[in-house]
Amino acid sequence: MAEYFRKPTEVDAFKYGYDEWPEWFHEMTQKREASYPYKVAGSDDPYGCDLKTSFGTLRVEYGDYIVRDDEGDVFPMKPYNFIKSHEIDAHTMNYIPYQPSRSNSTVKIDIDVSEALTGLKTIQREAKASTRALAELREERARFLSEFDSADLTRELLRRGYSK
DSSP: OOOOOOOOOOBEEEETTTSOOOHHHHHHHHTTSBOOOEEOTTOSSEEEEEEEETTEEEEEETTOEEEEOTTSOEEEEOHHHHHHHEEEOTTTOOEEEOOOOOSOOOOOOOOOOHHHHHHHHHHHHHHHHHHHHHHHHHHHHHHHHHTSOHHHHHHHHHHTTOOO
């Protein structure tokens, strides 16, 4: 299967309802190619606008990006799709399509982890010592309990206040 990459073409774009309208969008509203913000019934907050495009009239919601490509075509894009496919050019402040790297790059990272290894070895030694001490304690307990029969143990527990 062939891989396809978007050609790197700069576009003008703004986030509707957040960014200032560019001059070309003001011109579109004057030519009635874009409606002024409309309102949702029962709300005083503007919701979006209608945009005349080569695909027909499309509804733009607050937060959508309005994009003008290099041929002058204007269209809306949902934020997720826009951010996934474009990045901003820091020099011109225009958006350009994201281009995945086609080269096989190698990165060498040299990290000193000697302190971490020393700490892990210390923890390992302490865990082994704790395991040995627990085994010795279990052996001592078994030896101690083997010196008494069950009747002696029951009497001692009752003397200390434990009930059956």
